[in-house]
Amino acid sequence: MKKLLIAALVYCSAANAQTVININTQQQGARISPTLHGIFFEEISHAGEGGLYAELIQNRGFEESNLPQGTTLEDGFIVPKRTPHFSSHQISDWKMEWPVKSEWPSWSATDGIQLALTDKQPLNYHSLEVNIKAKNASLMNEGFWGINTIAGNKYVLQFYARNYKGPVTASLQSSNGDVLASYTFTDINKKGWSKYSAILSAVKSDPAAHFVLTFGNTGVAYLDFVSLFPQQTFKQHGLRLDLANYIADLKPAFIRWPGGCYVEGINIESAPDWKRTLGPVEKRAGTYSPWGYWSADGFGYHEYLQFCEDIHAAALYVFNVGISCDYRSGTFTNDIDSVIQSALDAIEYAIGPATSKWGKVRAANGHVKPFPLQYVEVGNEQHGPEYALRYNRFYDAIKKRYPQIEIIASMGIGDVNRNTMDSMHHIDLADEHAYKGAYWSFNHDNHFDKYKRGNWKMYVGEYATNAGVGTGNMAATLSDAVYMMAMERNSDLVKMSSYAPLLVNVHDIDWPVNLINFDAAKSFARISYYAIKMFNENRPDVNLATTVTTAPSTAPAFSGGIGLSTWDTQSEYKDIEVRQGDQLLYKSDFIQRAEDWQLLRGKWSVQDSSLSQTAEGAQLMAVLKGKSFDTYTLTLKARKKDGFNAFIVPFAVKDSNTCLRAHIGSYVNQNCVFERVTGGYDVSDLTDQRRLKHPIEKDRWYDIRLEVKADQVDCYLDNELLMSYREPVKVFAIAGREERTGDIIVKVVNANATSCNTTIKLDSTATIDKTATLITLASDSEVSENSFEKPAAYIPVRHQIPVNSGSFNLQLAPYSVNVLRLKSKHD
Template identity: 55%
Template sequence: MKHSVLCFRLMIHFVGLMLPLYAIAQDATLVIDTQHPGAKVSSRLHGIFFEEISHGGEGGLYAELIQNRGFEESTIPPGCTLDSGWLVPPRTSHFASNKVSDWKMPWEPKSPWPAWSLRTAANARASLSLSTKVPLHAATPHALQVDIHSAGKADSVSVVNEGFWGIRVDKGESYNLTTYIRAPKFKGAVTASLRASDGRILASYTFNNVKQSSWRKYTCTVKATASDAKAKFYLTMSSPGTIWFDLVSLFPARTFKNRPNGMRPDLANYLADLKPAFVRWPGGCFVEGISTESAPEWKRSLGPIEERPGTYSPWGYWSSDGIGYHEFLQFCEDIGADAMYVFNCGVSCEMRSGVFLPDDKIPALVQNILDGIEYAIGPADSKWGAVRARNGHPQPFPLRYVEVGNEQVGTRYATRFNIFYKAIKEKYPQLEVITSTGIAHVHKPTIDAVTKTDIVDEHAYKAVYWPMIYHDWYDKYPRKDWKLYVGEYACNSGVGSGNMLAALNDAVFIMGMERNGDLVAMSSYAPLLENINDTDWPVNLIRFDNASSFARTSYYTIKMMNDHKASENVAVSLTFHSSTSTPVARYSGNIGLSTWDTYAEFKNIQILDKNNKVLYAADLINHKNDWKTEGGKWTIGDSVIAQTADGAWPMAILQNKIPDVYTLRLKARKTGGPNAFMIPIAVKDNDNYLRAHIGAWWNRVSAFEMVTNGADAMVTQPVTLETPVETNRWYTVELRVSYTSIECYLDGKLLMTYKEPRTFFSIAGTDERTGEIIVKVVNAGKEPVRSAVEVKTAKAIAGVGKTLTLSADAPQAENSLEHPLQYIPVERNFTGFKNSFEYVFKPWSVTILRIRQE
C-alpha cells in the first residue's frame, strides 16, 4: 500500500462525533464571525527544511546503502587540525566577538577506513591500507588497498561494509552496484555479495578477470533471494595479489521517482505528502561549517559522484554530497516545491568557531553565489545554465529564494548582507532574498542595519507550554516592509523525543502564525529527519532506521494544518465557563529551595493554611531529616539551609505533606554568584515542578518557570526588578497558593502572579476555493471540552461537513517504529453543523471542522 494512502485512516460516520452531551458540562462558547475578516493566510506558509544532521541525508533520505563509499571519511576537514582526538578549527578571531574561540569537537572516526573491515577465512592472510598513489580523481584521492598475502578457494579474503547500521535487503528487489577497481597484477576474480547477519548469501555477482593497470568501472544489478534488515556488503577475493577499490556504491533499483542517485522512497514520500510550498537547503549549521574551508560549496557537489569530495557536517560525520545542488533542485521540482538555497556568507558556525573570511574575499563569494543562481535558473546557453543542461536539465529549476547565511546576526553581518542583497537583486530581481537574525527571535540591531530585505528568518525552538502561554506572540510584532519566515521551529524541550504534548504545542504555534498571515509568510519545522542510531538533536519530525520509519504526531499536525489551510482568517471569540463547582488542586506537591549558579541561604521557613494557621515551621535542629537534598552543596545548620556550589537547579525538597491552599513564607539571601534564588513548588519530582525564579537572567528579572521532564520554560512574562537582589541582604519571600493562581511577594510587595495557562485554542477562516468555513481547535487538556459553537455568516449552513481529529489517550503518546500509524488524523462526515451547534473536543486533540455553506 502506498504511503500516501496510509497517511489518513478514513472513518466515515454520518452520525458525526457527538458524545453524550448530557454527561458533560458545557465548558466553552466559540463564536465564529465570517462578516469580520482578518488577515489573509499565506499560501506558502508551510515548507520543509532539510539539513545534514542525525544522518538525515547520508544513511537516510539519500538512498546510497554503502557508508564511506569513497574511502574519504577519515580525512580531516579542510582548514582543521587533529589534536589528541579533538578536531580543532583555525584559531583566528570570532566573527561576532573578535576574540579567538577555544571551541573544538571530538573526532569521530576510529579507523582509517570507517564502516569497512577485513575478514579472512581459514588460512588466508591479508592487510588493508589507504593509498593515494594513483587516485581515481584528484578531488577524491584515497583508495582502499588490499594486499592479499595468501588465499585460495577455501581461504577467501573479504572487505566488508556495514552500511548505515546495517543494510536493508528485501526479497525480490534489485540493487545496482558500481565500483572502480585497479589491479595491475591481480589474476583472480572479485565477488560482490549481500549477506545476512547469519552469513546467508542474499545476492551476489562475480567480476572475472579484473586485471587492469588503470582504473576501470564495474557495474552490475543483483536480485535478492531473501530478506534481512541488517545485511552487510562483501567484496571477496580468493587469489593472492594486490587490488585497489574506489567508489563502491550500492543503490536499490527503486528510488523516489526512480531517479538514479536518488532518494529513499518512504522518507521522500513523507516529505512529498506534506505538500511543502518550498524546500530550504542545505542548512542550518551544516551550511556554516566548522571552518570557512569546510563549508559546503555547490560547485563541488555537481557532476559524477566519484568526483565529489564530500562535506564534513558540524554534527560530526562526512556527507558524500550525494544530495548535491542539482539533486536538491531536482527534488524540489519533483515534489512541486519552490527551492530556497542558503549559502555561506564567509562565516563558519557562530555557535562553534565563528572563524570568517576577510572582507576582501566577499566579491569572490558574491560571484560564486551569482554563478549558483545562474546554474539554477539561467538560460541554457549561459555559462552555468549550459552546465545544468549538460547535466540533463535544460529548463530552469524552481529557485525562488536565496538566504544569506544561517543564524548570523549583528551589524557586521548586516553590512555583508547589504552587499549580497544589492548584487543578487540587480541581476535577479525576481528572487526573494532572506536575512538571517540569529538563533532566536528577530534581532532588532541586525534589522536596523540592513538597508533592504524581502524576508527575515527567525528561529523559534520552544519548551513545552511556551506556545500556549505566548499564543499571541506574533499578534504583537510590528509590521514592516518585509515578511517573516520562521525558518526553524519546534516544541522540543520537556517532551522527550517528541510526543502528543509537543504536537499540541506545535499546533498552537502554527495557529498563531496562520492568524498573522499579514506578517508570517513562511515556516519550516526543524530538524526534519533523524536516523535513530545517531541522534544529534533531541526532537525531530521523522524518525527512521535502515529498514523502517515513522512520522511523529507533529508531522500529522503540520499536514492537517497545511491540507486544511483557510484563505482568509475570520474573527473568533472564546468564552470559558466553569465546568465544576468543586475546586481543583492545581498546584499540589512538595515545596523546595533552589539556586542557579548562585550561593544562597534560607531561614524562617513557614507553611500556613488558608486561615493563616502555622502548619510547619522549620525547626532545623530537630527536623533536618524533613529535607531531601540533591545536587549542589547543601548544609543544614541550626537555623539556616545554605547552598554553596555552582550549577543549575540543586534542590532541597521538604518531604512533609502540603495542603492544596497555603502560604509559604521564608527569608532568603544571596551570598554570591550572578543570579539570586528560586522557590520550587508543586514538586512531583526533581524533573517536574513549578518555581518562582527571583533575580533571573543575571539578577535582572523575575518570573515563574515550569520544569517538565527536566526542561524549563518561562510561563509568565518576566518582571524587571526595580533594583537587583543585593548580596548578603535578607529578603522576605511569600508565595500565596490558591486553587486558581499563585502570588509571589517580595518584602511584602506583590512581585508577580502565575495563573494556569490556557489549554483550549481556536482560529477560523474561509476557503475561497470551496466556500467552506474552516475551524481549527486545540484541546491540550486532560478532559473533553463541550463547546457551544455559533457561526455568524450571511450564508446558510449546509449541515453536512467533515471533521478531522488527531488525538491520543495521554500527552506522552507517540508513534513508533513498531506502531508507525498509531496516532494519525481520523476523518469523519458530520451532519450536525448549523448556525448554532454543540461539539465535544477530545482531550489531547487537534480538531479541524470543515463547515459547508449553501
C-alpha cells in the same frame, strides 16, 4: 491587524465550564499565504548522509578521515586558523572534538588482510589499499548503523578497483554470517581503474546487515567509491522511499536547503560549495558538517533542485555569505565579490537559459529546463549591522540580474530585530527562528500580532517546541499547533514557515526534538508532523473574525507537593512554612523531623537547622513526603554557599520527576523565571527570563515567599515581587474560508486534560450543510509520543458530525488538535 480579527481569549463566569467560539463570516481578515507551510532540510543528525540520500555504504569514497579544510588536529580536537571572529572581532579559541578514530571509518577486515589509506592515483584524494595475504579474506562495511536488507528486494552495487586479479564476491550478511544476497565477479583483472556493477538480490531479511567483499585470490587491490543503493528509490532519483514520501506527503510549498549551520561551516574554508556537489558522484570530495561528520555530497545542489521539482515544491536555496558559523569559529573572507558571483552562478544554474554558462552545465547534467528556484537566503543566522551591509551588496547584485527572485534576510537565532534591519536598504522577507519551551505559544499567542507592519514580510525559517516535551510528545504538538495558528491568523505578515529539524537518525541525535525519526530499517513521524499536515491540507484562503470565550476552571491549577532544589549550586534552606489563610499546614523542623523530606537527587544533609545541598549537578531535588496543597502561601529562608545559580523552589509536584518551580538566580545568577520540569531533567521556561536587580549574594539569608492562588503564582524575594505566572487559557481557535469550495475551516486546540464542551456560533448570514467533517489528532496524555513500535499511535481521525446553521455544540477531546470543515450551503 484589526482587533476584531484577533482570536480573543476571554474569561467568563459560566456555571459550567464551557467554551464559546464566535465566527463572523462577513468580517474577513488577512489573506492566508499559499506558501505558509514548507520544509527545511539540513545535513544534521545524518538527515541526508545515511538518511534521505539512499546510499547504504558509509564512507564509500574512503575520505572520511580527512580533516576539514583549513583545520589542524591538536590533542583530539580540530582547530581552525586563528583569525578574527566576524562578530566579536576577537580571535576565537573555538575548537571541535574530532570523532574519527580510524583511517578508514566504517570499514574493517578479517584476518589475512592489511589495510592502508593511499593517495596514489585515487579517484579523489584517497583510495583504499587492500593487501590480501590469504584467499577468501574479507573486507566489511557496517553501513549507517546497519544495512536494511529485505528478502525479494534488489540492491545496486558499483565500485572501482585496480591492480587485482581474481574473483571477488560481494554480499550482504547478517552478524552471524548468514548470506542474504551475493554476486561474484570473476573478471576483475585490470591494472587501471575499472568500474564494476552488479545487482544483489536478497533471499533473506535483516534490518541491520553489513556489506562484505570477499577476495578469492591473494595480492594487492586498490578500491575506491564502493556504493550500494536500493534498486527502488523515490522517483528513481536516489532518495530513500519512506523518508521522501513523508516529506512529499506534507505537500510543502518550498524546500529550504542546505541549512542551517551547515551552510556556514565550522570555518570559512570548509563551508559547503554548491559547485563541488555537481558532476559524477565518485568525483565529489564531500563537505564536513558542523554537526560532526562528512557528507559525501551525493544529495548535492542538482539533486536538491530535482527533489523540489519531483514534489512540486519551490526551491529556497541558502548560500554562504563569506562568513562561517557565528557560534563556532566565526571566520570570514572579505573577498565578497567572489562570494556574490558564486551565488549568482548558483541561481543561473537553477533557472538560467540552457545557453548560459551555468545553464549549459545544468543541461549537460540532464536537465534542460529551469528548476523551480524562487527564493534565496543570504546566509544563516548572521545578524547585526556589519552583516546587514554585506547583505545589501548581495541584495543589489541579485535583484539587478534576477528581479523575480525573492531574497530572505537572516535575523540571527531569534526574533526579527531592528539592530539588523535598520542597516538594510531593502527586505523581501526576514527570517525569524523560534525554538521554544512547552506552552510558550499559549502565553505568547499575540507574538505576531505585536509586530509593527512595514514594507517587509516574515519567514519563520526554523520553529519547534523542543524543551519540556521529551523527544516530541503531545505537549509539543499542542504548543506547535497554537504557534501555527498564530502564524495563520497573522498571514498578512507571516508568509512562510518551516519546522526544524526535519530528520534524525536515532543513532546520531544532535537536537532534542525532530520531526521524523528513523534508523536503517524503520521510520516514524512525530505527532507534530501530523498537525502540520492537517493544517496545510486544510488551509483556507482568508481569515474570518473569530473570538473565543472560555469559562475559568473551578479546580486549582497548581495542586501538588512542594520541594527544594538546586542546579550546579550549593544552597541551604530552612524555616519552611505552608499556610492557607491563618491556618498553618506545615512547618519544617530538620533537626527533629528530617525524615519528612524525601532526598531524591543530590547530596543533602542537615546543617544546624537547615537542609543543605552540596553536590554539583542538574535538577538536584528533595520533596516533602505525603503532602499535597492547592491554594496556599509557602515561605522559607534560603542561603547560597557556592556555585553558578542560586535557589529553586518546586511546587505543584506530581512525582519525583514532574513539577513546576520558581528559579531565582537562573541563567548563571542573573535572572529569575518560572519553569516546568518533566522526566526529571527536561526543563522549559513557563515565563520569560526576568533580570534580577542584583545577583544573589553568597552567605546571606534571603526570605522567599510563593503565593499560590487558584490560577496564579506570585514569587517574592525579601518581600519584593519578583515575578508572576498565570495558568494560560488552553483552548484556542481560528477560522477561515476556502474560496474554491466555500467551506468554513475552523481550527481548535484543546490543551486541557479534560474534554471541552464547545459551542460554535456563526453569524446569521452563514448557512451550512447539516453534516460537517471533524478531523481530530488527540491523545490521552500530554506525554504521549509515536515510536518505532507504534508509529501511528497518534494520527488524525476523521469523523462526520451533525451541525446546524447559527450555532451547535461540539465536544472537544482532551489534548486534541481539531480541524472542523463546515460546508457552505449553496442555493
